[in-house]
Amino acid sequence: MSETRFWTSSAQAAIQAVGGSPAGLSAQIAAQRLAQDGPNSLGSAQHRRLLFDLARRLANPLVLILLAASAVAGLTGDLVSFTIIAAVILLSTLLDMIQEHRAQNAADALRQSIALRTQVLRDGAFVEQPVQDLVAGDVVALSAGDLVPADGIILSANAAQANEALLTGEPYPVEKKPQPFDAGPGDDDTSGVVFRGTSLVAGSLQMLVVATGKRTRLGAIADALHETPAPTAFEHGIHRLGMLIVRLTIFLVLFVLLAHLALGRPPLQSFLFAMALAVGLTPELLPMIMTVALSRGAQRMAASRVVVKRLSSIHDLGQMDILCTDKTGTLTEAHITLVGHPGLDGRDCERVIELAAVNARFESGLKSPLDEALLEHMADKALSGWTKIDERPFDFERRRVSVLAEHGADRVEIVKGAPETVLALCDRAQTADGRTMLLDEALRREIIDLHDARAAEGLRLLGVAWKAAPGRTRIEQDDDGGLIFCGYCVFVDPPKPSATSAVARLEAAGIGIKVISGDAAPVVRHLVGTLSLPVNGMMTGSEIAALSDQALAARVEAVDIFARVTPDQKTRIVRALRARGHTVGFIGDGINDAPAIRAADVGLSVDGATDVARDAADMILLAPDLGVLADGVLEGRRTYANIMKYLRMGTSSNFGNMLTMAVASLWLPFLPLTPVQVLLNNLLYDLSQIGIPLDGADREDLAKPHAWDMAAIMRFTAIMGPLSSLFDIATFALLIGVAHAGIGEFRGAWFIESMASQILVGFVIRTSLPFWRSRPHRALVASAVLGMAGALALPFGPWAGVLGFTSPSASLIAGIAALILVYLATAEWLKGYALRASPARSHNMLTAANLA
Numbered sequence: 001m002s003e004t005r006f007w008t009s010s011a012q013a014a015i016q017a018v019g020g021s022p023a024g025l026s027a028q029i030a031a032q033r034l035a036q037d038g039p040n041s042l043g044s045a046q047h048r049r050l051l052f053d054l055a056r057r058l059a060n061p062l063v064l065i066l067l068a069a070s071a072v073a074g075l076t077g078d079l080v081s082f083t084i085i086a087a088v089i090l091l092s093t094l095l096d097m098i099q100e101h102r103a104q105n106a107a108d109a110l111r112q113s114i115a116l117r118t119q120v121l122r123d124g125a126f127v128e129q130p131v132q133d134l135v136a137g138d139v140v141a142l143s144a145g146d147l148v149p150a151d152g153i154i155l156s157a158n159a160a161q162a163n164e165a166l167l168t169g170e171p172y173p174v175e176k177k178p179q180p181f182d183a184g185p186g187d188d189d190t191s192g193v194v195f196r197g198t199s200l201v202a203g204s205l206q207m208l209v210v211a212t213g214k215r216t217r218l219g220a221i222a223d224a225l226h227e228t229p230a231p232t233a234f235e236h237g238i239h240r241l242g243m244l245i246v247r248l249t250i251f252l253v254l255f256v257l258l259a260h261l262a263l264g265r266p267p268l269q270s271f272l273f274a275m276a277l278a279v280g281l282t283p284e285l286l287p288m289i290m291t292v293a294l295s296r297g298a299q300r301m302a303a304s305r306v307v308v309k310r311l312s313s314i315h316d317l318g319q320m321d322i323l324c325t326d327k328t329g330t331l332t333e334a335h336i337t338l339v340g341h342p343g344l345d346g347r348d349c350e351r352v353i354e355l356a357a358v359n360a361r362f363e364s365g366l367k368s369p370l371d372e373a374l375l376e377h378m379a380d381k382a383l384s385g386w387t388k389i390d391e392r393p394f395d396f397e398r399r400r401v402s403v404l405a406e407h408g409a410d411r412v413e414i415v416k417g418a419p420e421t422v423l424a425l426c427d428r429a430q431t432a433d434g435r436t437m438l439l440d441e442a443l444r445r446e447i448i449d450l451h452d453a454r455a456a457e458g459l460r461l462l463g464v465a466w467k468a469a470p471g472r473t474r475i476e477q478d479d480d481g482g483l484i485f486c487g488y489c490v491f492v493d494p495p496k497p498s499a500t501s502a503v504a505r506l507e508a509a510g511i512g513i514k515v516i517s518g519d520a521a522p523v524v525r526h527l528v529g530t531l532s533l534p535v536n537g538m539m540t541g542s543e544i545a546a547l548s549d550q551a552l553a554a555r556v557e558a559v560d561i562f563a564r565v566t567p568d569q570k571t572r573i574v575r576a577l578r579a580r581g582h583t584v585g586f587i588g589d590g591i592n593d594a595p596a597i598r599a600a601d602v603g604l605s606v607d608g609a610t611d612v613a614r615d616a617a618d619m620i621l622l623a624p625d626l627g628v629l630a631d632g633v634l635e636g637r638r639t640y641a642n643i644m645k646y647l648r649m650g651t652s653s654n655f656g657n658m659l660t661m662a663v664a665s666l667w668l669p670f671l672p673l674t675p676v677q678v679l680l681n682n683l684l685y686d687l688s689q690i691g692i693p694l695d696g697a698d699r700e701d702l703a704k705p706h707a708w709d710m711a712a713i714m715r716f717t718a719i720m721g722p723l724s725s726l727f728d729i730a731t732f733a734l735l736i737g738v739a740h741a742g743i744g745e746f747r748g749a750w751f752i753e754s755m756a757s758q759i760l761v762g763f764v765i766r767t768s769l770p771f772w773r774s775r776p777h778r779a780l781v782a783s784a785v786l787g788m789a790g791a792l793a794l795p796f797g798p799w800a801g802v803l804g805f806t807s808p809s810a811s812l813i814a815g816i817a818a819l820i821l822v823y824l825a826t827a828e829w830l831k832g833y834a835l836r837a838s839p840a841r842s843h844n845m846l847t848a849a850n851l852a
């Protein structure tokens with residue numbers, strides 16, 4: 001769909017075109033339009049269709065070749081094989097697909113629960129609606145911190161500023177205000193319109209929606225942007241491992257095929273066998289296991305009140321070794337109250353609080369908790385007599401709010417903000433009795449000392465200043481000089497006692513904490529002292545500003561407290577830590593935190609946070625509490641441990657099977673299993689693994705962050721794979737050399753041996769502890785029992801003949817059982833050695849290399 005460039009025609013024309021009016025829509029018409037136009041989302045309208053998905057999976061070339069080859073075999077007489085092969089392929093694909101779908105649906109439902117909502121005018125009143133349900137013609141009210149939910153025309157605005165970096169690349173906010181309704185067409189000015197995906201960073205506005213979903217300007221480029229984030233180190237590693245297995249498989253299949261042909265075996269049977277092996281060896285279950293494990297993880301995390309938006313961030317959470325946190329709300333209660341408003345002499349002064357409250361009342365930007373505390377304090381005292389002329393809303397670079405207001409005949413500009421910023425703009429000061437004096441060095445020192453004394457007690461302060469502004473009607477960018485300092489507003493934001501134990505838990509889990517705040521250094525230092533957080537070293541924004549990225553990276557690890565930092569510096573700190581090889585989490589709730597949340601490996605926000613922060617985050621904490629996060633980290637690690645379990649079992653048994661098949665092809669005078677039997681073996685093995693995502697993890701797996709370690713997987717495979725083939729070959733020797741088994745009996749016995757050894761060894765290698773010390777999950781035991789029962793039922797049931805088996809004798813089974821016991825004992829003995837992490841592995845080096 002192409003964008004309409006509606007802003008080039010007059011607002012009137014655009015509004016008429018969508019049949020809207022400033023009065024909004026009725027709920028009934030909105031529902032009709034929603035049915036007609038579809039939801040306001042950029043994703044594909046419907047879920048992928050099940051049938052379509054099935055076709056996509058069956059289109060796997062290996063599967064197609066196998067089906068084609070067995071069809072050829074079917075035409076030449078072996079119809080039974082063809083039927084069974086087709087049925088087995090269909091069955092295992094369905095099994096795989098249904099699990100994945102269910103997992104995806106569960107994860108989607110969780111994501112839905114935290115979907116963005118917005119204020120919409122319906123039937124004449126503003127109501128909260130999910131952003132998805134917006135239609136053209138709706139009137140939407142936005143305020144600072146909100147994401148713009150659709151493209152639209154501004155009906156009214158109040159000091160609104162939008163960040164349009166996503167569309168224009170321009171990092172600085174641009175002013176937004178309504179344009180004349182009948183302005184001529186052809187104008188490419190976009191100041192009177194807003195676009196989906198941008199955000200309001202200051203002020204407020206009302207817009208009339210003219211385009212939703214894919215018809216928006218963002219929708220037109222969304223496919224090109226393709227919102228899939230860059231793969232994480234873990235996904236990258238999995239992909240590499242998968243490719244390695246595929247390459248090995250191709251090599252093996254060619255080897256087996258050529259060996260059989262060279263030895264003069266029937267070509268079609270040999271080909272079918274080789275293809276069945278290939279289907280069995282490819283790690284086709286990996287995506288399903290990943291999705292199911294991750295979605296399970298997400299569900300469990302939701303139970304501990306962490307909602308996951310991006311599933312793959314669960315690994316990053318498990319791997320996270322540094323958590324950066326803002327201060328307000330995570331380390332403090334965020335119930336801010338005003339406790340004083342001292343003038344120059346240190347005693348509370350009415351003038352100070354009045355000016356500050358007027359400033360807070362007239363600010364239309366994002367109301368900060370400080371503003372709310374001021375207004376709450378003034379609730380009983382009227383601010384009547386004051387009228388607003390203009391304002392310059394808060395932003396995190398200026399760290400102040402300027403308001404132009406009038407009281408009777410006096411027109412004044414009132415500025416409140418970070419004390420040092422405000423003081424720097426003053427050249428005079430005013431006492432409580434109204435005397436104005438020059439602000440000399442001595443007086444400046446006194447005022448600073450007054451501040452430092454309170455800040456050292458952990459109190460937050462705002463400076464308040466003013467100047468006469470006769471005849472002025474606007475506040476321009478650089479008007480804030482020559483102010484008269486008046487006093488401070490003093491606030492208390494009590495520390496959150498639960499933060500201490502939550503931080504201790506995170507520390508115990510191997511996660512270092514860094515506090516990154518826009519607040520003043522003494523306040524932050526006092527807070528971390530009160531909570532006795534294990535943090536050291538302090539750096540301020542002005543120090544960071546003087547450092548290059550390299551210099552910052554060199555120092556950033558040794559510093560745990562950052563104060564008076566700008567939003568951009570928050571991002572620089574995160575980047576510097578990542579460049580040092582850390583997996584970094586960032587938790588924050590404000591507009592100022594959003595860029596850093598996005599820059600982190602794991603972006604975290606809380607449920608009550610601004611849209612912009614929630615949108616940037618990978619996970620949302622439903623309670624603003626670090627304790628919740630500590631639980632989440634354990635879930636992340638458990639999920640990771642389970643995926644590693646599957647990988648270890650899969651790669652080592654695959655590799656073992658490859659070796660076995662290579663030997664068998666050269667040595668056995670017949671195929672060790674028929675193609676049908678190979679596929680059945682594969683299906684049963686898959687079935688036995690269904691329980692893995694539910695399995696628990698040992699305490700050892702949860703104790704510290706784990707990075708993807710390819711070398712360790714290779715090492716494990718190189719030890720455990722050959723071990724299993726050794727026992728396979730011993731089984732061959734037993735069957736042929738000792739028992740002189742016929743072909744059917746050989747295949748029956750070997751089918752059982754290979755299934756039993758693969759399934760049972762899983763219980764040995766799923767844990768690094770002695771296997772009897774770690775209890776597997778019931779579901780894993782159940783699926784394993786199911787797989788084993790199948791393995792025994794096939795060669796022994798009435799269908800054995802059709803499947804090409806002859807039931808093995810009791811003594812053969814006893815022999816095999818003995819071999820398997822020895823195998824399991826050897827595996828248990830060797831696994832400590834095989835499971836050791838690669839010695840060269842340094843967490844830092846590895847992740848740094850992956851980042852590059």
Ligand SMILES: Nc1ncnc2c1ncn2[C@@H]1O[C@H](COP(=O)(O)OP(=O)(O)OP(=O)(O)O)[C@@H](O)[C@H]1O
Nearest residue numbers: 326327328368399400401416417418516517518519
């Ligand atoms: N409404 C306001 N009016 C004037 N100044 C403000 C206002 N809000 C914040 N400031 C100033 O800007 C500074 C930075 O804002 P803030 O403390 O919210 O940053 P932050 O990085 O989000 O901090 P935190 O770590 O506490 O969440 C404040 O310390 C204060 O000096």
Ligand SMILES: [Mg+2]
Nearest residue numbers: 326328589590
């Ligand atoms: Mg904050």
